[in-house]
Structure formats: C-alpha cells, structure tokens
Amino acid sequence: MSILLSSGTIQLQADVLVIGGGPAGTWAAITAASQGAKVILADKGYCGSSGATAPSGTGVWYVKPDQQLREEAKASRYEMGGRLAEHRWMDRVLDRTYENMNRLGHAGYPFPMDDDGNLHKRGLQGPEYMRLMRKLVKKAGVKILDHSPALELLVDEHGVGGASGVQTQTGDAWTVHAGAVVIATGGCAFLSKALGCNVLTGDGYLLAAETGAQLSGMEFSNAYAICPTFSSVTKTAYYSYASFYYEDGTPVEGAGSKRGRSVIARKLLEGRQVYAKLDLAPEEIKPLLRVNQTNFFLPFDRRGIDPFTDLFPVTLRLEGTVRGTGGIRITDESCATSVPGLYAAGDAATRELICGGFTGGGSHNAAWAMSSGSFAGEGAAAYVKKLGGHAADRQLQSVSTSVISSTASASPSRTEEIVQAVQEEVAPYDRNLFRTEQGLKNSLQRLDGLWKDQRNQVVERSANGVKAREAAAMTATARWMYNSALARTETRGMHKREDFPTLDAGQHYRLISGGLDQVWVKPEAVQEAPEKKEVILP
Incomplete structure (x- = not known):
C-alpha cells in the first residue's frame, strides 16, 4: 500500500x-x-x-x-x-x-x-x-x-x-x-x-x-417514521406504546393501528396537528425503555416533557x-x-x-x-x-456525470436550491406516500429538468463539490424511485398507489431500474421458495 x-x-x-x-x-x-x-x-x-x-x-x-x-x-x-x-x-x-x-x-x-x-x-x-x-x-x-x-x-x-x-x-x-x-x-x-x-x-x-x-x-x-416535531430521533418501535390525540385530547381514530402512519399523514395533510402520548407503556418497562434508547428521551427531558403522561406533537419524517x-x-x-x-x-x-x-x-x-x-x-x-x-497496471478513468475539477464549481446557493427542489418532490405525503400516476409524472417532469441542469456541471474537489454531488445523487435517486413507482401499478409492501389500491398477483416480480439521462425500468422474476416435499419415514 x-x-x-x-x-x-x-x-x-x-x-x-x-x-x-x-x-x-x-x-x-x-x-x-x-x-x-x-x-x-x-x-x-x-x-x-x-x-x-x-x-x-x-x-x-x-x-x-x-x-x-x-x-x-x-x-x-x-x-x-x-x-x-x-x-x-x-x-x-x-x-x-x-x-x-x-x-x-x-x-x-x-x-x-x-x-x-x-x-x-x-x-x-x-x-x-x-x-x-x-x-x-x-x-x-x-x-x-x-x-x-x-x-x-x-x-x-x-x-x-x-x-x-x-x-x-x-x-x-x-x-x-x-x-x-x-x-x-x-x-x-x-x-x-x-x-x-x-x-x-x-x-x-x-x-x-x-x-x-x-x-x-x-x-x-417511501418510508416515513413517526417523530416529535422538535426532535430528529425516529424510533418508531416506541410508538407501539403510544395513543394519538388531537390537541383537545380527542383520540385520532386508527392512528395506533398497522395503518397508523397513513392515518397520521392524512390528518397532517388536512392541516390538523396530531399529538402522541406513550400511555400504553406498562410501569415496569418504562425504566428499560429509557436505558435502551437514551437519545429518544433527551429532547423530551430538555423541554420538561414526560412522554408517558404529556401530549407532544408528532410529524412523519422521511427516511427514504x-x-x-x-x-x-x-x-x-x-x-x-x-x-x-x-x-x-x-x-x-x-x-x-x-x-x-x-x-x-x-x-x-x-x-x-x-x-x-x-x-x-x-x-x-x-x-x-x-x-x-x-x-496495478490498469489505465483508469472517471465515469462521473459531473466534471470533477480543481476549479470552482456551482455556487453553494444553487446547490441548496436543487436540494430544496428535490425535497419538495419527495417529502410531501401526497406525492411520495400516497402516489398517483399524475402526481408521479408531474414530479418526474420537474426532476428530469433538475437532472439536466446538473448534467456535466463542473464540481470542485472540495466540501462544496461534495454537496453538489449529493444534490445530483438525490436527484438521480428520486428519478429511479418515481419511475419504478410509476411502473408498479398496484399497492405492494410500502409502495402505495392511490389509483391502484390493491395487490395485483400478476405483478409478483421485482422492478430493476437504471440509466442516467434516460431512466429505464423492467421486471425481474423472483426466485420462488423450493416446494417442501413430504418425507415418509420407513
């Protein structure tokens, strides 16, 4: 070496x-x-x-x-x-x-x-x-x-x-x-x-x-995690001990079920703030919860909130x-x-x-x-x-879609604008969590434009250049996401299509994607589990 x-x-x-x-x-x-x-x-x-x-x-x-x-x-x-x-x-x-x-x-x-x-x-x-x-x-x-x-x-x-x-x-x-x-x-x-x-x-x-x-x-x-509005800690498992309420203490019906995140998202889209309280946690495990996830409780402690007895506002934070x-x-x-x-x-x-x-x-x-x-x-x-x-003898060259250079690259302010523009396509619940054909197409039109703006840009070999490459990576990721989501015309796993709300047995395959300037998507078969044969003992 x-x-x-x-x-x-x-x-x-x-x-x-x-x-x-x-x-x-x-x-x-x-x-x-x-x-x-x-x-x-x-x-x-x-x-x-x-x-x-x-x-x-x-x-x-x-x-x-x-x-x-x-x-x-x-x-x-x-x-x-x-x-x-x-x-x-x-x-x-x-x-x-x-x-x-x-x-x-x-x-x-x-x-x-x-x-x-x-x-x-x-x-x-x-x-x-x-x-x-x-x-x-x-x-x-x-x-x-x-x-x-x-x-x-x-x-x-x-x-x-x-x-x-x-x-x-x-x-x-x-x-x-x-x-x-x-x-x-x-x-x-x-x-x-x-x-x-x-x-x-x-x-x-x-x-x-x-x-x-x-x-x-x-x-x-399109993974979103429940999180206090004042915290970055996304420990969803703890919310299995939570009940959800409006500000006046009225329960949010369905928010604690397996579809709870969707219920919370729809309420937030309506402009209604949702609150949580870990009031389902048995007394004997509360100390264990604190020991297992100390950082979960720090934001509460700093604000004088007892999450087991006090209501606190929640949001859904994108984890992609x-x-x-x-x-x-x-x-x-x-x-x-x-x-x-x-x-x-x-x-x-x-x-x-x-x-x-x-x-x-x-x-x-x-x-x-x-x-x-x-x-x-x-x-x-x-x-x-x-x-x-x-x-050791290979003649290597870059395949980057950006021009990596020692000279100045795009301004930090322009990079921030691109990041914000990508976030505006992937963060909203009604664009990413609850997907529709028209919504996906509209987002892709804007994302494709953002990709073209960044294609072949000069990226300085510096901290600013790193951020510019991050912006390009997020843009590309969003395009692969949404082209794949557009191709899967069903609801399967965490992928939800409002216009195709049920699982389609005919789409039991994976979706492979790729491409940079022109994104492509194609199906790939899933290898089925081997059939179990009955063993007959002599």
Whole structure:
C-alpha cells in the first residue's frame, strides 16, 4: 500500500477499497482483510460515529439455529413485504448474522444478560457497536480515510478499479487504485434531518449507476417514521406504546393501528396537528425503555416533557431508502453487481432479498448490513486474487456525470436550491406516500429538468463539490424511485398507489431500474421458495 503526497494529492494502492464506514462497510473491510487483502476504507464522516446506526440502538434479526424459530422468523415479514423475499437469502443472512453477533461477543461487545442468565444478542447499542467496529477494522490492518467522501469511481474496459475523492477537513484530493470496490454508503434520506442520516444522500447509487450498474426495488423508498416535531430521533418501535390525540385530547381514530402512519399523514395533510402520548407503556418497562434508547428521551427531558403522561406533537419524517428496501442490484451470493469489480452492501444494496417490499428500523436492516458486508468483503477479496498482479497496471478513468475539477464549481446557493427542489418532490405525503400516476409524472417532469441542469456541471474537489454531488445523487435517486413507482401499478409492501389500491398477483416480480439521462425500468422474476416435499419415514 503506497502513499504518494504531492501538491495536496494522496495516491494509494490497495486490493479492496470500501466506500462507507458504517456497519456494512466495516464488516466488509474486516472480512476482506481476513482473506489476506490489503484494504482501504474511505468514510464520508468519521468511521465509528457517522451514519444512522452510530447514534442509536438497533434490534438485530438474530435467531438461534432452530428450524421452527427460523421458519417463524422468515415468515414474520414475508407477506408484509409482498412475497418478494427469497428463502435461500433469508437462510444465508440468518446464518451469517448469528455467526457475526457471536463474533462480536467474543471481541468484547458488552451484551446484557437476560432473565435466564443468557447473553441477550437481539440488539446492539450503536455507539458501543461502532466504536468496537472501528477498533476491529484498525486491528485488521485496514487503512481508514476519515472525512474522505468519494466523488467518482474509476474504471477501464475490465470494470471498476478504484475511486477518487477529497478529504474535506484538509482539502487534499485522494485517489485509490484497487482491484475491487465495495459500495457501502448507506441509503438516501434526502437530508430530512432524521438522526444520523445527514451523510445518507444516495451517493453510492449514483456512483454505481455511472458505471452501468442497476438498481432494484426503488419503488420501496417511501418510508416515513413517526417523530416529535422538535426532535430528529425516529424510533418508531416506541410508538407501539403510544395513543394519538388531537390537541383537545380527542383520540385520532386508527392512528395506533398497522395503518397508523397513513392515518397520521392524512390528518397532517388536512392541516390538523396530531399529538402522541406513550400511555400504553406498562410501569415496569418504562425504566428499560429509557436505558435502551437514551437519545429518544433527551429532547423530551430538555423541554420538561414526560412522554408517558404529556401530549407532544408528532410529524412523519422521511427516511427514504434508509428504512426502505431499494438499492443497488446484486447478482450473486458474493454481493457483486453487474459491473466487474464492483460490490454493494448494507442499505446501499437492495434488501428485497430478505425483506421484499417492507422493512422497519433495525432488525432485518442490521442483520443485512453485517451479513451483506461480510459477503461483499469475501467476494471482493476473491475477485482480486483472480486478477493477479495486473491490477496495478490498469489505465483508469472517471465515469462521473459531473466534471470533477480543481476549479470552482456551482455556487453553494444553487446547490441548496436543487436540494430544496428535490425535497419538495419527495417529502410531501401526497406525492411520495400516497402516489398517483399524475402526481408521479408531474414530479418526474420537474426532476428530469433538475437532472439536466446538473448534467456535466463542473464540481470542485472540495466540501462544496461534495454537496453538489449529493444534490445530483438525490436527484438521480428520486428519478429511479418515481419511475419504478410509476411502473408498479398496484399497492405492494410500502409502495402505495392511490389509483391502484390493491395487490395485483400478476405483478409478483421485482422492478430493476437504471440509466442516467434516460431512466429505464423492467421486471425481474423472483426466485420462488423450493416446494417442501413430504418425507415418509420407513
């Protein structure tokens, strides 16, 4: 791994480059390194403290290898996800998650004891989890580039061979040539101010698509989380203990049901403020709730509000594909994309394989991050071994739709205007949560115009340039989302069409999307679960 410093430029060589330093990225880096690969991890923020997991507690889809328990776990969201998940992938993820959670225990993660004296491994506290993961990454010999967002991928006729970006704290440009690249940049929450999502702007989707990779399930991208109006903490599970009211104390009928978010959204669209109170929480678990999610209660404590007894105003905050299931399409069990040398993991990759068209916070998401990260790390390391010694001799070039330059780029004010314009298309409930053909077409017309305005723009290799690329990534993400939503003329999973309110058995397929200037969408068959054969004992 060589480092050449000249004129504010850092040049590095590695076997595997991992872009993103959350759970998926760190697991990918550790696993690739364990296979003998020289690994560099470039994080947009500070590896270990940035991203959606780091500031929060999360449940984990951790199930003991008991056949009945596993079958129940797989069935738990299969129907809710529109029957788009695949049993072989669920089995693989359950196996790897079980293995990785046990590895965390051996590495020193402080799992609590349950009432029977056994370690409770169905949840992780983000700060402790990611602090440990950074430690394990460094112990594995991985070089970490903090505050180093990638601006472009580098390719040749053989596929992806590296990336370049900028270190935002120093202004130094960086370039890494690598035999394989793992995209683990998370999903896209469109800068909605959801906790930990300030770095999750769809960057990896755009980077991958610029190389020719496809996406899958981008219609499953309209996740909204219940949140106090004065807070960024989106811990929806706690609202299972909530009742919902108007300001005068009258209950909001239906707001506490499985369709509660839709009910709340419609009331907010009518201009009626909805309030919540965690008045269904049993007394004995209230202290446990505080311990499990300390940051959930901080905004209340600062305002002198007791959420168990006092009404507080709520809203729905967009989490897009962070809590949706769409992302980069992977083509095999190594989490490879359709582009040689490019792999995807975590929220950056589609989670349809284990969730179909619906997921919530934590649980499946956390399991997918650590499992797909491991699969991608193994796959990338194996790919590099096949390349042999030729990786260092490749003549690479950028495929960015922006012109990455050392000169000044679009003004920050113009970038802010673009971001706001994209948010105006994806944040409103009547455009994204409750979708219609005409609404989607109207939004796409405006989004296509925004994309054309940004195409081939000069982007400075600087913090301002990073923001410009974020704006382009959010624009592109919204276009893949809405073109896919337009093509799925039914309601399935979290995707809701007001003009097609029921599930259509004839549309039991995934939607693959791609393209930059001209977005395309096409169906892809779901691999059916193998038919269970009756075993007749002698």
